[in-house]
Amino acid sequence: MNRNPEPLERCGQCQALIEEGEALGTHVPDSSYLHPHDPTRDGDRPLIACSPEHLAELMKAAGARPYLDVELWAGKIDRALATCPQGLSLYALAVKTGLTQDQIEQAALWSGRSVHSLGNPP
Template sequence: MIDDGSELYDVVRDSSVVHAHDPKLDGGRMIVACSSEHLRDLREQYRQRPFIDAELWAGKIYRAVDAHPKGISAEQLAEETGLTPAQIELGVLWQNLGALRWHQQFGQGDDEAP
């Protein structure tokens, strides 16, 4: 924990980050470091992580759907996310592939095929 005011901040690109309410903050992760060297190391870690548009789109879709528990139309989804129908399709595919990978890694048993 840094509590002497010497911490350093930066924002790095990260397609796994979707802000709870503000789409302008999507795709950027705030990092905090205790030294210039540590900040440089953190920046490099995120530079090596690929920025995957479909991952970001999946998060935008989730945020919009979550805000409408009674359902959302395709047109409203496109408007709220700012995504095209093709981007929405790729975002949903990304989310589904992630769920499948999770199930394969952490599922209850091999006999439970999705």
């Protein structure tokens, strides 16, 4: 007997609880999405729905949003800096995020920050 059943999924469109085994799902490219546990899945947003119609609506909404590599890079930088309140050198930031110095510079420019401020705590 399983005393801790898996939590039920919620439809991303209507928030209805979905019975076990009934959820429909897919993944869509989304540069604003950072996976909570697996950085290799950043930018690959899961969609869960209770019906084909709701899944289609979620996919339509996701498809209307442009995918920007620089937005994904900025998110990776923010996540890395959030785990290091003392700040990181640019080299350490590159190692922690897997980004090149050029990608870090582009992300800083895109987010309106100085490259040198990225490695320092606020």
